Amino acid sequence: MYEIIKDSKGTLNHGISACAGCGMELLARCVFDVLGQDIIIVIPPGCAALLTGMGTESGIKAAGMMCNLENTASTCSGIRASLDAQGNDHTTVVGFAGDGGTLDIGLQSLSGMIERGDKVLYICYDNEAYMNTGIQSSSATPFLASTTTQPAGKPTVKKDLIGIAMAHEIPYAATASLHNIADLKKKIQKAKDTDGPSLLHVLIPCPTGWRSDPADTITLARAAVNTGVWVLYEYEDGEVTVNYKPKELKPIEEYISLQGRFKKVTDEEKKEMQKIVKKSYERKIAKLEK
Amino acid sequence: MQKQQEKHTKQLKKCRVLGPVATKFTGGNTGSWRLERPVVDFDACIKCGTCAMYCPTDVIEIDKNAKECVKIDYYYCKGCGICAKECPKKCISIVPERSEE
Amino acid sequence: MFKMLDGNTSAVEAMKLARVKVIAAYPITPQSTISEKLSEIVANGEMDAKYIRVESEHTAMSACIGAALTGSRAGTATSSNGLALMNEMIVAASGIRAPIVMPVVNRAIATPWSLWCEHMDTMSQRDLGWMQFFTQNCQDVLDYTIAAYKIAENKDIMTPAMVCLDGFFLSHSMQKIDVPAQEKVDEFLPEYELTNSYLNPEDPMFVSNVVGMNDYTEVKYQQKYAMDNAFGVIENVFDEFEKQFGRKLNIIEEYKTEDADVVLVCMGSMTGTVKYVVDIMREQGKKVGMIKIVVFRPFPYKYIYEVLKDKKVIGVFDRNSCLGGQYPPVCTEVIAAMKGADADIRDYVGGLGGRDVNPANIEKIFNELLDIYNGSSDKHTNWIDLKENPMDSREVFKYV
Ligand SMILES: Cc1ncc(C[n+]2csc(CCOP(=O)(O)OP(=O)(O)O)c2C)c(N)n1
Ligand code: SF4
Ligand code: SF4
Ligand code: SF4
Ligand SMILES: [Mg+2]
Numbered sequence: 001m002y003e004i005i006k007d008s009k010g011t012l013n014h015g016i017s018a019c020a021g022c023g024m025e026l027l028a029r030c031v032f033d034v035l036g037q038d039i040i041i042v043i044p045p046g047c048a049a050l051l052t053g054m055g056t057e058s059g060i061k062a063a064g065m066m067c068n069l070e071n072t073a074s075t076c077s078g079i080r081a082s083l084d085a086q087g088n089d090h091t092t093v094v095g096f097a098g099d100g101g102t103l104d105i106g107l108q109s110l111s112g113m114i115e116r117g118d119k120v121l122y123i124c125y126d127n128e129a130y131m132n133t134g135i136q137s138s139s140a141t142p143f144l145a146s147t148t149t150q151p152a153g154k155p156t157v158k159k160d161l162i163g164i165a166m167a168h169e170i171p172y173a174a175t176a177s178l179h180n181i182a183d184l185k186k187k188i189q190k191a192k193d194t195d196g197p198s199l200l201h202v203l204i205p206c207p208t209g210w211r212s213d214p215a216d217t218i219t220l221a222r223a224a225v226n227t228g229v230w231v232l233y234e235y236e237d238g239e240v241t242v243n244y245k246p247k248e249l250k251p252i253e254e255y256i257s258l259q260g261r262f263k264k265v266t267d268e269e270k271k272e273m274q275k276i277v278k279k280s281y282e283r284k285i286a287k288l289e290k
Numbered sequence: 291m292q293k294q295q296e297k298h299t300k301q302l303k304k305c306r307v308l309g310p311v312a313t314k315f316t317g318g319n320t321g322s323w324r325l326e327r328p329v330v331d332f333d334a335c336i337k338c339g340t341c342a343m344y345c346p347t348d349v350i351e352i353d354k355n356a357k358e359c360v361k362i363d364y365y366y367c368k369g370c371g372i373c374a375k376e377c378p379k380k381c382i383s384i385v386p387e388r389s390e391e
Numbered sequence: 392m393f394k395m396l397d398g399n400t401s402a403v404e405a406m407k408l409a410r411v412k413v414i415a416a417y418p419i420t421p422q423s424t425i426s427e428k429l430s431e432i433v434a435n436g437e438m439d440a441k442y443i444r445v446e447s448e449h450t451a452m453s454a455c456i457g458a459a460l461t462g463s464r465a466g467t468a469t470s471s472n473g474l475a476l477m478n479e480m481i482v483a484a485s486g487i488r489a490p491i492v493m494p495v496v497n498r499a500i501a502t503p504w505s506l507w508c509e510h511m512d513t514m515s516q517r518d519l520g521w522m523q524f525f526t527q528n529c530q531d532v533l534d535y536t537i538a539a540y541k542i543a544e545n546k547d548i549m550t551p552a553m554v555c556l557d558g559f560f561l562s563h564s565m566q567k568i569d570v571p572a573q574e575k576v577d578e579f580l581p582e583y584e585l586t587n588s589y590l591n592p593e594d595p596m597f598v599s600n601v602v603g604m605n606d607y608t609e610v611k612y613q614q615k616y617a618m619d620n621a622f623g624v625i626e627n628v629f630d631e632f633e634k635q636f637g638r639k640l641n642i643i644e645e646y647k648t649e650d651a652d653v654v655l656v657c658m659g660s661m662t663g664t665v666k667y668v669v670d671i672m673r674e675q676g677k678k679v680g681m682i683k684i685v686v687f688r689p690f691p692y693k694y695i696y697e698v699l700k701d702k703k704v705i706g707v708f709d710r711n712s713c714l715g716g717q718y719p720p721v722c723t724e725v726i727a728a729m730k731g732a733d734a735d736i737r738d739y740v741g742g743l744g745g746r747d748v749n750p751a752n753i754e755k756i757f758n759e760l761l762d763i764y765n766g767s768s769d770k771h772t773n774w775i776d777l778k779e780n781p782m783d784s785r786e787v788f789k790y791v
């Protein structure tokens with residue numbers, strides 16, 4: 001039972017030590033808002049661990065645990081099996097992990113969980129690098145973004161998480177973005193109600209790692225969608241719905257110029273980037289809508 | 291689980307727990323980080339709630355009936371400026387902390 | 392009821408009798424038949440549990456931790472590289488105080504690739520906060536596993552336990568086992584109840600967040616305290632076990648040590664061979680004896696000292712190489728236990744990668760120890776079953 005030292009409106013305390021303007025913090029609030037109290041949340045190391053406080057103090061007023069970097073999904077599977085063994089079908093088991101903990105070191109564990117069909121809600125907050133350890137590249141780091149392990153810019157493109165989940169024929173998977181909170185919350189609710197594994201992949205502008213103005217977090221989330229860098233779609237019972245298609249893609253300049261991690265990108269490279277973004281957007285839409 | 295639920299009917303009691311466990315719900319005074327603060331022009335505000343929806347620290351309350359219709363809890367507000375940027379009426383300004391006033 | 396069972400099936404019987412509720416296991420030789428058998432009896436309804444078909448041992452232990460914290464007795468088993476892969480979660484399980492009991496079928500860790508018995512896998516995990524019980528035969532596997540649940544789940548202990556059985560020598564050897572009735576086990580082992588930390592939305596807490604330097608030491612000390620005080624609980628549980636099932640369990644077992652001039656300390660399945668050699672040499676008038684260590688973690692220092700305090704020459708057999716260290720682990724512990732006593736302690740390493748620990752080698756050890764005791768020699772053969780010219784075991788043609 002939590003002893004309330006400083007209370008808050010929701011499950012997550014207001015005084016969380018995430019950076020000013022952190023998108024992950026906003027996402028976490030939306031998640032707790034939708035899921036309520038009947039949850040068990042599993043959080044690996046990474047920035048989300050900031051939510052869990054330190055020592056005897058927690059920033060989360062719900063049942064949960066911190067797992068290891070690569071076993072969010074496996075830990076959730078064990079919890080689910082245990083609840084099932086006790087006939088508990090109401091509690092939501094939710095994993096809340098970063099892109100590194102999901103797409104790199106935790107991919108095997110997630111793949112196992114999805115393939116087995118374990119009823120777990122898995123949320124990947126994707127800030128596109130290992131932020132908590134100092135902005136090192138992950139496989140979710142986008143093309144040409146500069147990180148502390150690839151200061152000259154990442155030469156390869158981002159891994160496609162939902163594509164991987166779709167290859168598992170996951171019952172429900174979706175991308176979401178912080179500028180559209182209603183859509184995000186609707187998807188969290190759908191994922192919660194899914195009878196089986198569900199996956200949400202949310203792009204998380206991160207002022208510290210993206211070297212952007214904290215005030216631009218929502219602006220960046222919106223720009224990512226409007227430039228075609230991030231596509232909003234859902235995969236449900238084998239059917240894909242693209243939730244939003246900009247009438248016309250905005251130039252990527254509107255997205256990357258707000259971020260220090262793309263500062264070293266030359267005009268030549270920008271052209272190449274624009275081409276890649278446009279092509280991959282079109283290919284993605286074509287594939288999703290076929 | 292059965293057993294734990296039964297416990298619920300019992301009284302709360304301080305118990306020793308071994309290992310790493312946290313049960314004190316609290317947070318830090320994140321407002322002390324702030325270099326700039328959001329200030330609302332209440333007269334221009336249309337009480338749409340956009341600022342509150344996007345505030346990562348969830349410290350904005352909209353009170354449609356009060357004159358000061360947008361309340362910000364400065365004890366936690368980190369001064370990120372998202373509310374000001376997203377306000378459709380641009381009625382939140384970001385002013386430096388410890389300015390003249 | 393008597394049944395013919397091998398060591399792996401004895402472990403499965405024990406887990407079934409303990410009413411394990413969540414199982415997550417990944418196959419690896421020589422543990423594989425445990426994973427198979429568990430899935431089989433869950434599928435056919437013989438066992439009322441959830442079986443998670445995991446994709447790795449890391450996941451197996453992760454799932455067990457999650458399940459254990461959510462109120463289900465959780466079970467897995469592994470061996471060798473599987474245990475090595477689990478390593479990170481071994482530390483997590485003990486640190487979180489999840490009282491998981493895990494049979495470990497001892498096998499060498501690759502490389503060199505070997506499918507066969509050695510204690511390297513469990514020895515490499517020895518200081519990570521798990522209790523370790525080393526078994527000599529298949530009956531031991533069943534008995535110590537059942538007892539281990541009761542010890543691990545004791546509210547003052549809350550510490551996971553490995554029940555170690557030698558790969559193939561026990562895992563695949565059929566023996567006549569006395570399998571207790573379910574009701575007898577139910578009387579002995581109470582239902583799994585979480586009283587320490589747990590994941591329960593009705594009584595929420597946050598488990599395993601970051602612990603600062605201000606109290607990490609204290610939280611870690613709690614684990615040490617449990618280990619240091621485990622023997623009281625172990626003795627009680629072993630007594631209760633004997634009352635309930637009529638078989639005596641031991642922390643250490645002495646064999647003809649009382650008047651022995653020299654004693655060999657060993658663990659696991661080889662102890663049967665050592666006893667056999669002791670008997671033969673006794674007939675020849677040679678006063679040799681043996682100590683079998685069952686509980687290796689926590690290490691039974693006092694028990695060992697008590698038996699060996701007046702002995703002048705002691706041999707210790709490790710089924711594990713210790714690369715770069717002065718002594719292998721069991722020997723290191725015996726030396727620490729005998730601090731202050733006037734004993735010449737000799738380290739023996741053998742039985743690596745499944746090599747049989749045969750009577751001839753044991754006899755050779757005893758004779759060396761007796762020579763040291765008589766003062767006629769000071770030498771002992773450290774790697775007892777090493778062949779000649781080991782450096783030349785591979786000679787190949789190369790372009791140079
Ligand atoms: C096995 C292991 N390797 C490395 C680490 C160190 N580590 C902690 S957090 C982290 C990065 C996590 O990145 P991500 O999942 O993207 O979360 P973020 O920090 O970006 O929120 C790393 C590498 C670890 N905790 N465990
Ligand atoms: S580094 Fe980025 S993700 Fe991490 S707390 Fe700061 S803003 Fe949030
Ligand atoms: S966003 Fe602007 S207009 Fe809307 S409630 Fe907030 S301050 Fe008022
Ligand atoms: S500045 Fe940031 S933290 Fe402060 S009220 Fe505005 S959005 Fe919230
Ligand atoms: Mg990240």
